[in-house]
Amino acid sequence: MVAETTLFIDLEALAYNYQVLRQKLEPKTKFLAVVKAATYGHDPGPVAQKLVALGVDYFGVAYASEGAALRAAGIDKPILLLHPMAAHFELILQHKLEPSLYSVALIRQWVEFLASKNITDYPVHLKFNSGLNRLGVSLNDLPEIIDILKAPKAKKTINLLSIFSHLGASDDLEAEEFTLGQIAQYEHFYNMLVGDSAFEKLGLNRPWQHLCNTSGVLNYPQAQYDMVRCGIGLYGYGNDPQHDKLLKPVAQLKAPILQIHHVAPGQSVGYNHGFVATNSTVVASLPLGHADGLHRIFGQQQGFVWINGQRAEIIGNVCMDMLMVDVTQIECHAGDTAIIFDQEHGAQDLAEAVGTISYELLTGLSKRIKRTIIP
Numbered sequence: 001m002v003a004e005t006t007l008f009i010d011l012e013a014l015a016y017n018y019q020v021l022r023q024k025l026e027p028k029t030k031f032l033a034v035v036k037a038a039t040y041g042h043d044p045g046p047v048a049q050k051l052v053a054l055g056v057d058y059f060g061v062a063y064a065s066e067g068a069a070l071r072a073a074g075i076d077k078p079i080l081l082l083h084p085m086a087a088h089f090e091l092i093l094q095h096k097l098e099p100s101l102y103s104v105a106l107i108r109q110w111v112e113f114l115a116s117k118n119i120t121d122y123p124v125h126l127k128f129n130s131g132l133n134r135l136g137v138s139l140n141d142l143p144e145i146i147d148i149l150k151a152p153k154a155k156k157t158i159n160l161l162s163i164f165s166h167l168g169a170s171d172d173l174e175a176e177e178f179t180l181g182q183i184a185q186y187e188h189f190y191n192m193l194v195g196d197s198a199f200e201k202l203g204l205n206r207p208w209q210h211l212c213n214t215s216g217v218l219n220y221p222q223a224q225y226d227m228v229r230c231g232i233g234l235y236g237y238g239n240d241p242q243h244d245k246l247l248k249p250v251a252q253l254k255a256p257i258l259q260i261h262h263v264a265p266g267q268s269v270g271y272n273h274g275f276v277a278t279n280s281t282v283v284a285s286l287p288l289g290h291a292d293g294l295h296r297i298f299g300q301q302q303g304f305v306w307i308n309g310q311r312a313e314i315i316g317n318v319c320m321d322m323l324m325v326d327v328t329q330i331e332c333h334a335g336d337t338a339i340i341f342d343q344e345h346g347a348q349d350l351a352e353a354v355g356t357i358s359y360e361l362l363t364g365l366s367k368r369i370k371r372t373i374i375p
């Protein structure tokens with residue numbers, strides 16, 4: 001029984017998933033936990049604190065504000081900032097976030113910024129675009145990058161800790177050729193830069209290498225290099241039914257039935273007659289809607305919930321704060337609990353039913369949903 005719509009967050013499952021992923025890796029490989037988008041919609045403070053206790057080496061966030069929130073939650077591990085922008089340079093510095101430098105322009109801006117503040121030896125990471133064509137420097141940028149790095153200003157201000165890239169289809173074994181091509185391009189770029197005589201003369205430490213996300217770890221462990229960056233796997237999803245079985249969903253979303261209606265043939269349910277009953281229909285109303293991240297696409301019998309062990313389709317149009325499900329065949333009452341997803345009925349299945357992925361369903365769960373930690 002739940003008194004209100006609640007996302008339960010099982011920290012034991014988080015620990016379990018961490019161990020599963022960790023066991024795929026060499027002991028020396030560092031583990032970066034990706035905690036962007038409010039720990040994929042979970043609860044950043046407690047989840048990140050648990051990850052520290054489990055022994056992760058690094059955190060990764062998308063935006064500076066997310067790094068600031070981690071610091072506010074008492075996290076003092078290194079934080080890689082994946083998508084920095086000039087508007088946030090002060091915030092990055094203030095919270096000791098380590099920017100991913102993904103363009104020649106950004107490298108220049110960051111070096112100038114540090115120099116203007118007389119800051120030396122600031123940890124940064126260089127991102128190479130190996131085929132995702134999202135963010136990253138290219139092979140053509142090499143001469144310019146080497147020029148910048150060997151100039152006194154950059155030598156003084158930045159400490160290039162790693163050179164990394166990101167896989168675009170590591171979850172799709174049919175795209176193996178593409179992924180192996182990405183790995184080869186990344187290695188080529190790394191060797192060109194680090195092997196360049198100008199780079200060697202800089203007397204820098206060898207930057208570490210990292211490439212794999214969760215599916216990279218599961219499908220291409222040979223490419224683990226010095227560190228991996230895992231997000232979705234920690235939260236219990238592996239992007240493939242085989243891998244899902246190895247992991248335990250951390251989040252469980254439940255809502256109480258607020259009211260039951262008996263709808264006669266010809267009557268409708270929800271806005272704009274989104275559902276019209278052809279037979280006598282029993283309808284249960286649940287307190288969550290598109291403002292909570294259960295988008296309208298889940299309506300019209302596309303999405304479903306579980307009530308007393310049975311599947312109930314979402315009927316009509318999902319409202320902002322409520323949705324209605326068909327419980328004609330299910331013995332249930334106001335106050336009973338509807339499971340939107342849990343460890344048995346994973347978010348992956350519900351996401352797939354409407355043509356999306358666990359990532360989108362989880363990260364879209366709004367702040368309005370109460371979070372309850374199961375320690």
Ligand SMILES: *Cc1c(COP(=O)(O)O)cnc(C)c1O
Pocket residue numbers: 034036082166212213214215229230231232233
């Ligand atoms: C989000 C992200 C990850 C984590 O990916 P998962 O598939 O959730 O493991 C890793 N690296 C980068 C650059 C990312 O943007």
